[in-house]
Amino acid sequence: MSPALPRSTTRPRPRLVAVSNRVVHPRGAARGGGLAVALLDALRERGGLWFGWSGQIAERPDGRATETVAGEIRLVTVDLSSSEHEDYYNGFANRCLWPLFHLRLDLTTFDPRHYEGYQRVNRRLAYALHPMLQEGDQVWVHDYHLLPFAEALREQRASQPIGFFLHIPFPVPEMLTALPHHRELMRSLFSYDLLGFQTEADVQRFRDCVCREFGGQLRGNSITAFGRTLTARAFPIGIDAREFAKVAESPAARLEFQRVRENRKDRTVIVGVDRLDYTKGIPERFRSMECLLDRYPDTHGQVELLQIAPTSRGEVPEYMAIRRELEQIAGNINGRYAQLDWEPIRYINRPLGRRQLAGIYRASQIGLVTPLRDGMNLVAKEYVAAQNPADPGVLVLSRFAGSAQQMQAALIVNPYDNTAVADALQTARYMPLEERRQRHAELMRGLLRDDADAWRESFLEELQRCSLQRAEAGPPTAQAA
Ligand code: GDG
Numbered sequence: 001m002s003p004a005l006p007r008s009t010t011r012p013r014p015r016l017v018a019v020s021n022r023v024v025h026p027r028g029a030a031r032g033g034g035l036a037v038a039l040l041d042a043l044r045e046r047g048g049l050w051f052g053w054s055g056q057i058a059e060r061p062d063g064r065a066t067e068t069v070a071g072e073i074r075l076v077t078v079d080l081s082s083s084e085h086e087d088y089y090n091g092f093a094n095r096c097l098w099p100l101f102h103l104r105l106d107l108t109t110f111d112p113r114h115y116e117g118y119q120r121v122n123r124r125l126a127y128a129l130h131p132m133l134q135e136g137d138q139v140w141v142h143d144y145h146l147l148p149f150a151e152a153l154r155e156q157r158a159s160q161p162i163g164f165f166l167h168i169p170f171p172v173p174e175m176l177t178a179l180p181h182h183r184e185l186m187r188s189l190f191s192y193d194l195l196g197f198q199t200e201a202d203v204q205r206f207r208d209c210v211c212r213e214f215g216g217q218l219r220g221n222s223i224t225a226f227g228r229t230l231t232a233r234a235f236p237i238g239i240d241a242r243e244f245a246k247v248a249e250s251p252a253a254r255l256e257f258q259r260v261r262e263n264r265k266d267r268t269v270i271v272g273v274d275r276l277d278y279t280k281g282i283p284e285r286f287r288s289m290e291c292l293l294d295r296y297p298d299t300h301g302q303v304e305l306l307q308i309a310p311t312s313r314g315e316v317p318e319y320m321a322i323r324r325e326l327e328q329i330a331g332n333i334n335g336r337y338a339q340l341d342w343e344p345i346r347y348i349n350r351p352l353g354r355r356q357l358a359g360i361y362r363a364s365q366i367g368l369v370t371p372l373r374d375g376m377n378l379v380a381k382e383y384v385a386a387q388n389p390a391d392p393g394v395l396v397l398s399r400f401a402g403s404a405q406q407m408q409a410a411l412i413v414n415p416y417d418n419t420a421v422a423d424a425l426q427t428a429r430y431m432p433l434e435e436r437r438q439r440h441a442e443l444m445r446g447l448l449r450d451d452a453d454a455w456r457e458s459f460l461e462e463l464q465r466c467s468l469q470r471a472e473a474g475p476p477t478a479q480a481a
Pocket of ligand 1: 035167168273274275308354374377379380
């Protein structure tokens with residue numbers, strides 16, 4: 001890793017221009033999750049602009065941007081037409097890139113119309129943002145919806161440093177190359193100066209793709225291909241663990257804590273919290289619960305899985321299917337094991353408030369986070385941050401979550417192995433207090449060190465370093481085909 005840049009006391013920090021699919025107003029930031037909070041902190045600190053889709057669908061959008069000012073921050077949004085929303089967002093982003101990057105080739109739809117819509121929206125958004133850019137800005141683009149965004153900005157002769165952070169995993173070369181447009185998309189990534197990934201493994205897969213498929217050349221963290229050089233590094237995203245621990249002790253969270261515990265006396269509560277998504281391994285988790293009940297009769301009447309899974313991307317057929325599947329599995333398991341005053345699985349299919357969630361995490365003796373594949377998974381981090389350090393719960397975490405790289409003091413499991421997950425749950429139930437405290441303290445140290453501030457600052461410092469390097473090397477050129 002390269003040494004940190006000395007913080008200049010005389011030179012002002014560059015203005016930040018953040019770009020993401022959705023823009024979240026500061027008032028709704030808590031609901032928008034960790035990314036919204038981390039971006040807003042950076043924007044408040046240095047002033048700046050957050051640009052993206054308004055979340056509105058207009059039949060015939062006029063292409064004009066709407067601006068809201070919140071303190072030092074300008075929020076600038078554009079609407080999408082219903083066909084843009086269908087092709088760019090539901091189509092290419094969520095029915096092609098999302099499943100492919102999560103290794104679900106079986107759920108991946110390749111539709112040239114979706115791809116054209118995706119390119120068109122990226123270009124339209126980039127062209128709308130370009131006149132608002134100022135010399136010296138740092139542009140930070142987020143996630144798989146916007147892979148070609150920098151290329152479209154460069155077409156407009158934008159010369160600002162542009163960084164990109166991928167929140168989801170980067171796939172293995174065999175998967176990526178199944179995408180008919182993979183060359184074009186990979187080439188467009190080389191219009192960025194800095195690419196950030198969640199884990200070292202993601203960086204390695206990116207390098208493998210570029211070197212094997214496009215003759216890329218490596219030099220330290222730099223990689224050259226398509227006639228351009230960029231920096232590719234891991235920046236594991238963190239949460240504001242200190243603040244989340246406070247939320248878990250707030251009056252609203254305490255109330256929720258009491259509600260959970262009072263109703264369940266000394267029953268073990270296992271909590272799962274996920275957007276309802278096929279990557280999160282929820283059916284497999286229910287099967288593991290069934291396996292726990294089969295293998296360990298002392299769990300009957302004594303253990304409950306509380307699964308909170310609000311619907312997401314509800315217009316996409318694969319998401320409708322997973323919803324039906326879950327209801328069916330939960331129904332079968334409950335039908336088989338429930339007693340008059342107890343059901344093994346409680347499944348809540350609507351969103352809860354953040355404080356409520358924090359209280360539930362703290363009231364649950366086990367946090368069960370078992371995605372089949374996940375860029376990072378912030379729920380694992382939130383569960384740990386919400387615990388009472390004197391009597392903490394145990395985190396059972398999938399080896400396929402990016403967070404497992406940093407959270408080795410959790411009980412690490414293979415989510416496909418129902419028996420192993422059931423055994424880990426039983427181990428967690430009977431784990432001695434001293435061991436729980438030690439594991440929690442170790443996890444918490446990591447969360448406090450690698451928090452949201454550290455993530456953001458390390459990315460933006462690296463982006464500044466990249467732009468200084470580029471200034472020395474001369475202006476950007478149109479890239480080679
Ligand atoms: C992507 C990547 C990466 C969930 N239900 C409720 C609720 N949530 C909040 C959680 C957490 C967030 O949503 C989910 O974050 P994750 O990281 O677990 O997952 P993705 O949404 O898939 O996020 C992922 C992340 O980007 C960041 O880079 O870690 O790998 O897939 O904060 O608490 N929040 C509230 N009510 C709910 O019912 N308030």
